Amino acid sequence: KAGVTQTPRYLIKTRGQQVTLSCSPISGHRSVSWYQQTPGQGLQFLFEYFSETQRNKGNFPGRFSGRQFSNSRSEMNVSTLELGDSALYLCASSDSRGGDTEAFFGQGTRLTVV
Amino acid sequence: AQSVTQPDIHITVSEGASLELRCNYSYGATPYLFWYVQSPGQGLQLLLKYFSGDTLVQGIKGFEAEFKRSQSSFNLRKPSVHWSDAAEYFCAVMNSGYSTLTFGKGTMLLVSP
Numbered sequence: 001k002a003g004v005t006q007t008p009r010y011l012i013k014t015r016g017q018q019v020t021l022s023c024s025p026i027s028g029h030r031s032v033s034w035y036q037q038t039p040g041q042g043l044q045f046l047f048e049y050f051s052e053t054q055r056n057k058g059n060f061p062g063r064f065s066g067r068q069f070s071n072s073r074s075e076m077n078v079s080t081l082e083l084g085d086s087a088l089y090l091c092a093s094s095d096s097r098g099g100d101t102e103a104f105f106g107q108g109t110r111l112t113v114v
Numbered sequence: 115a116q117s118v119t120q121p122d123i124h125i126t127v128s129e130g131a132s133l134e135l136r137c138n139y140s141y142g143a144t145p146y147l148f149w150y151v152q153s154p155g156q157g158l159q160l161l162l163k164y165f166s167g168d169t170l171v172q173g174i175k176g177f178e179a180e181f182k183r184s185q186s187s188f189n190l191r192k193p194s195v196h197w198s199d200a201a202e203y204f205c206a207v208m209n210s211g212y213s214t215l216t217f218g219k220g221t222m223l224l225v226s227p
Contacts (some may be wrong), residue, residue, distance in 0.1 A: 002219040004157075014220060022191075031213040033214050033215075035215075035217075042217060042218075042219045042220060043204065043217040043220075045214050045215065045216070048214050049212060050213075056209070056214050073220075088155075090157055090158065092158075092213075092215075094213040101208075101213055102148070102163055103160075103208075103213055103215060104158060104160070105158040105159075106157050107156060107157045108155075108156070108157050110155070
């Protein structure tokens with residue numbers, strides 16, 4: 001079974017631009033969550049999608065958005081990039097059966113804003 | 115709101131020595147707890163998890179963790195560390211009813227020869 005796939009692995013963008021990151025979950029998993037990892041703040045939850053609906057949202061500005069498609073693939077978008085958005089963005093998928101579920105992580109997308 | 119504390123930012127252990135990484139959590143209900151490991155520039159790999167039942171859980175790569183409700187702790191242990199264990203370790207609690215995780219700040223493990 002293929003794991004969680006994130007594309008691209010690396011991105012360099014200029015301040016003010018926007019960026020879209022993609023995540024393909026494990027086949028059969030309907031929940032996709034996104035996390036931002038920075039040296040200063042650590043791992044912070046961005047949002048979670050389940051069956052194309054945002055189910056949970058972290059404390060990030062509206063510049064961060066996401067969506068999920070009918071095949072469970074998810075994208076996250078960051079508009080008007082700031083230098084502080086430079087981070088490793090991690091996607092996790094789970095089957096979200098409730099109870100003893102676990103999250104499987106992709107390799108991440110390293111975003112650098114210059 | 116739930117929170118996770120990993121009091122040690124860095125730990126250095128000699129190869130072959132035992133290891134214990136500390137994790138304390140704050141959560142209102144019975145927690146679902148996890149330990150993940152991350153190598154530089156990589157994603158997170160699950161080491162072990164606790165949902166219920168036996169409070170001593172075994173994981174991959176020879177790791178184990180013990181859930182102690184009275185101390186709100188979920189410490190990670192390994193009897194003999196290998197150089198390949200050098201990485202960053204994260205403790206996390208799962209948000210009940212969802213699939214989202216709250217992470218600690220991580221502990222960087224350095225292994226000396």
